[in-house]
Amino acid sequence: MQSRIVLVSDDSDFFEYIRPKLRLRKSDELFLYGFDKLPSNLHLIKSSMLIINSEGAQDKTIDLLNLLKGTPSVVFAYNEDPEYKISVYRHGAMAYVTPFMPEEELQARLIPPLSVTGLLQINNRYREILVRNNLIMPNNEVFIDYEYVLDKELEKINSSGMRAVLGAISPNEKTKFLIQQNQIETLILSNIRKNDILMNFAPNKYFILLYDINVEAAQKLWEKIRAKFGEKIYAGFVNVTSKTRQQLINEVLNRLHEAINYDKGAQTASTVSSIDASGGNFKIFRQDFKKKIDNIVTPVFYSVQQKYNDKLFGMIIEQNFGDGYGDLTIKGRHCSGTFKITSPGFSKINIDITYQAKNAEAKRITLEPEELEAGLLEDLIEQFIIEFKEEVNDDNS
Secondary structure (H helix, E strand, O other): OOOEEEEEOOOOHHHHHHHHHHOOOOOOEEEEEOOOOOHHHHHHHOOOEEEEEOOOOHHHHHHHHHHOOOOOEEEEOOOOOHHHHHHHHHOOOOEEEOOOOOHHHHHHHHHHHHHHHHHHHHHHHHHHHHHHOOOEOOOOOOEOOHHHHHHHHHHHHHHHOOOEEEEEEEEOHHHHOOOOOOHHHHHHHOOOOOOOEEEEEEOOEEEEEEEOOOHHHHHHHHHHHHOOOOOOEEEEEEEOOOOOHHHHHHHHHHHHHHHHHHHHHHHOHHHOOOOOOOOOOHHHHHHHHHHHHHHHHHHHHHHHHHHHOOOOOOOEEEEEEEOOEEEEEEEOOOOEEEEEEEOOOOOOEEEEEEEEOOOOOOEEEEEOHHHOOHHHHHHHHHHHHHHHHHHHHHHHO
């Protein structure tokens, strides 16, 4: 297999000295850099073995090892300094070599980092395939095809009986415009375990699957992560049980928006619903529901219609409103789907999703009045559109 080797030294004579000892093959690639030239070319070091000449540059070598943690690195030194040798190993070096050791030993010490380099190259090829198929994002480990990932992981969880928690994470509307690109996933990924999975389901909105943990522990973990953000980021968590992927998504989105609404309620009493949850004044409840239709449902329906206008090829979106209901309908050539919001009576709001398709099943989502807010409604409609497109694809296959 082809190897990429990067030599770093402020002494150009080192390049001529070490080159013949590497026993390069015709297919191998060799890059030569001074310490001051390297930062602008770090992208070339991906899946490469790094050989650093530390003579006269011990501090620079330590700094470079810290900067490139995870890169297979060999430190070349001109003496067996035990203290410095321990230091470079602690900072991530895989091998320590000197000009005084037999060449056979030098060659042997190069084998482990070269083997790791080969594994990284294979991993990068697989990664390119995943990126090309929109399974992960190019610059981090966030899965964007969350439906495929969740289905696969839920099957594994349910068959093994292992514990897991599903979370939904989102900034509020104001915070969306204040955070930097990739800031949320970078902070989350640096604070979760390697086997935990982060998935993107909308811009700056995420699902997270945490293993061997319960909701209480997940919330404590999230509080530690959230404290590192400069802006407000919200999360909701549910235990993964033997429910369908969509049932868990609906449940965890409800928890997310409960967290958002709770924070709103703490900031202003005006957001607290005037409805008695035990079934108070019916007239007041109907008036409150009508306000939600006017102030939340209508704007969200309109926003979604504008967002997807001319983007759902061969389909149209229509919206209708009447006394005590609002519905959003997607019509295709062979099937249609309706997302309808109604209030059947006291203190409950129903969302009924129905399809005129071959094998599609209708479903109902029931919300408390205070749960119906723009963010949750928008997320649920996005899910409805995704499901509808799946039904269209199945119907046309």
